Amino acid sequence: MNAPSAETKKREICRLMAQANTWEAETEALFDQIGLLPGWRCIDLGCGPVGVLSHLSQRVGAHGQVIGFDEDPDCISAAESLIERKNLSIVEIIKGNLFDNSLKRDAFDLCHLRFVFNQEGCDQELLQNMVKLTRPGGIVVSQESDWTTWKCYPRQPSWSKLRDAMITLFKQSGGDINAGLRTFKMFHQAHLTDIKVRSAILTMPVGHPYRSGLIRFALTMRERILAAGILTESAFDQHIEACQQMIKDPSIIIFSYTLTQVWGLVRS
Ligand SMILES: C[S@@+](CC[C@H](N)C(=O)[O-])C[C@H]1O[C@@H](n2cnc3c(N)ncnc32)[C@H](O)[C@@H]1O
Incomplete structure (x- = not known):
């Protein structure tokens, strides 16, 4: 498979930023329940361009420390810009x-x-590393x-086709975009305690x-979906066009995917 184009990489960074904004309130609700304390040392693995770096930074305060960890140079430089822009002085990217x-x-x-257990090979070994x-x-x-x-009502065939094409792509590459169904069980298997x-x-x-999140996601995966033969180029473009029209229709309701948040304690 060819390396993603510069345009695709840029789209992916924008998509991750929009996604992080979308889940801000739920991230706050999660950290409220966990009860993070000032002074804590935290790490956001696979942080991408935004991750939860600002949320952690605000909660642990000036005496805490936050590490963002990622392998992708584009994500890292976007995260470093975020740190500078928001003056997140206790955050460091590795x-x-x-x-x-x-x-x-x-x-x-x-x-x-967040959003890494869905990739190929990311399962118990990764949880053990955590x-x-x-x-x-x-x-x-x-x-x-x-x-x-992640669906709409009334049901729109193009929406379902695009969503299912992406689910298939993740499956074909050994990943599982529905990993949120499995994480609770994984935490039990890893012998974490007090799991919530x-x-x-x-x-x-x-x-x-x-x-428009589904459309944006599909566009970042366009080259891979076509290369895998999951949809033809004309079918893909038709579905995108139909979805772009559909999201302007105020009578159609769209539901997001489910975000599943799981946390547990490491045995003392
Ligand atoms: C879907 S993004 C999620 C980004 C971020 N966690 C968020 O929720 O916005 C997955 C991130 O994990 C990083 N990643 C995936 N596999 C990795 C690995 N083996 N080592 C380091 N980073 C990895 C990618 O570079 C990417 O930034």
Whole structure:
């Protein structure tokens, strides 16, 4: 497969930024329930361009520390711009691979990961790495999606076709975009304790900034969907066009995917 074009990479960064904004209130609700404390040392693994860096930074305050960890140079430079723009002086970005275990064990009070368990090979081994990074009694946090709820009413065939094409693409590449269904069980299998879960679905009327989220996501995956033969070029473009018309229709309601948030304590 060819490397993604510069345009596709730019779209992906914008998509991740829009997605992070969309889930801001739910991230706050999650961290309220967890009860983060000032002075904590936290890490956001696979932080992307935004992740939850600002939320963590605000909560742990001037005596805390936040690390954003990612391997992608474009995400890292976007995250560094965010740090500068928002003056997040306690946040540092480290470039690295989630599986190379170069970070210190037991170093963090809280280890967070969002929208990464959906990728190929990201399962118990990655969760074990999160556990290793977290001190005994510290908190491991996951936020993942379940796309089966990402739908509209009345049902629109093009919407379902695009969504299902992306679910298929994730499956074909060994990933699972519905990883949010599995994380609660994974936390139990990893012997975390005091495991909690909450979930959220948004309703997105005309004007909601994430109403076009599915279209944006599909456009970042266009080259891969076509290369995998999941949709033809003309079918893909037709579905995009139909969805772009559809989201302008105020009588059509769109529901988001489910965001599943799970957290648990590392045994002392
Ligand atoms: C879908 S994005 C999610 C970004 C961010 N967590 C958020 O919720 O906005 C997945 C991120 O994980 C990073 N990532 C994926 N696999 C990785 C790996 N093996 N090592 C380091 N980063 C990885 C990607 O570069 C990307 O920034």
